[in-house]
Amino acid sequence: MQDDDKKLAAEAAVAEIADGMRVGLGSGSTVAFAIAAVGRRLAEWPSATFFSTSQRTTNAARAAGIPIARFADQTELDLVIDGVDEIDPQFRAIKGGGGAMLREKILASAARRMVAIADGTKRVATLGTAPVPVEILPFARSFVAVRTTALGADPVLRMTVAGKEFRTNQGNLILDCHFGPIADPARLAIDLQAIPGALGHGLFLTEIAAAYIAADGIVTKMERAGV
Numbered sequence: 001m002q003d004d005d006k007k008l009a010a011e012a013a014v015a016e017i018a019d020g021m022r023v024g025l026g027s028g029s030t031v032a033f034a035i036a037a038v039g040r041r042l043a044e045w046p047s048a049t050f051f052s053t054s055q056r057t058t059n060a061a062r063a064a065g066i067p068i069a070r071f072a073d074q075t076e077l078d079l080v081i082d083g084v085d086e087i088d089p090q091f092r093a094i095k096g097g098g099g100a101m102l103r104e105k106i107l108a109s110a111a112r113r114m115v116a117i118a119d120g121t122k123r124v125a126t127l128g129t130a131p132v133p134v135e136i137l138p139f140a141r142s143f144v145a146v147r148t149t150a151l152g153a154d155p156v157l158r159m160t161v162a163g164k165e166f167r168t169n170q171g172n173l174i175l176d177c178h179f180g181p182i183a184d185p186a187r188l189a190i191d192l193q194a195i196p197g198a199l200g201h202g203l204f205l206t207e208i209a210a211a212y213i214a215a216d217g218i219v220t221k222m223e224r225a226g227v
């Protein structure tokens with residue numbers, strides 16, 4: 001059921017792709033449905049170029065026959081399609097459940113338009129039920145943990161199911177920072193960004209222009225006003 005809704009939202013967003021576009025593909029289980037849809041429809045966009053936010057997405061895209069271009073040579077994209085862990089009515093989101101938020105933030109910032117895709121369980125009135133993931137330089141692990149605690153977090157070092165430290169695609173660590181309801185996400189984003197050794201965080205407050213959210217088999221498209 002939840003997967004059906006993820007698929008519906010993903011396929012609706014993929015309809016925004018037009019030939020010639022430079023398209024960023026996000027990461028996660030909802031994006032996996034978008035990748036599958038892009039793979040099926042690839043012949044419709046012979047001049048489109050696709051970019052990836054994680055190794056997992058690159059692998060899935062290539063398996064679906066989608067060539068992935070090198071983002072390092074790129075400064076601007078037309079569209080990014082990405083999932084969220086939580087999204088509020090102001091289109092502010094927490095991302096990074098899969099640990100890909102640093103590259104996701106870069107592509108989202110490079111894009112003229114970012115669309116979020118999600119099933120209805122991701123909608124929240126207030127951000128903060130999910131932890132805010134913070135990617136940290138391993139060298140600064142304890143230092144950043146203390147600084148996030150001072151901001152009100154209960155930081156937990158992310159581990160793999162095998163009990164090892166989780167490493168991002170850049171080889172860094174993640175602190176999952178549990179804040180509870182976040183009263184002022186903008187202030188928190190500034191404070192997290194200011195910690196030396198914190199390389200990125202999962203608060204996406206201004207990037208999302210529209211959201212496709214599916215619940216009980218019905219997908220709704222919402223555009224953020226003023227974008």
Ligand SMILES: O=C[C@H](O)[C@H](O)[C@H](O)COP(=O)(O)O
Pocket residue numbers: 026027028029030031082083084085095096097098099100101104
């Ligand atoms: O790092 C992972 C990404 O930010 C995902 O887009 C996010 O965690 C949502 O993933 P899913 O679609 O699997 O819920």
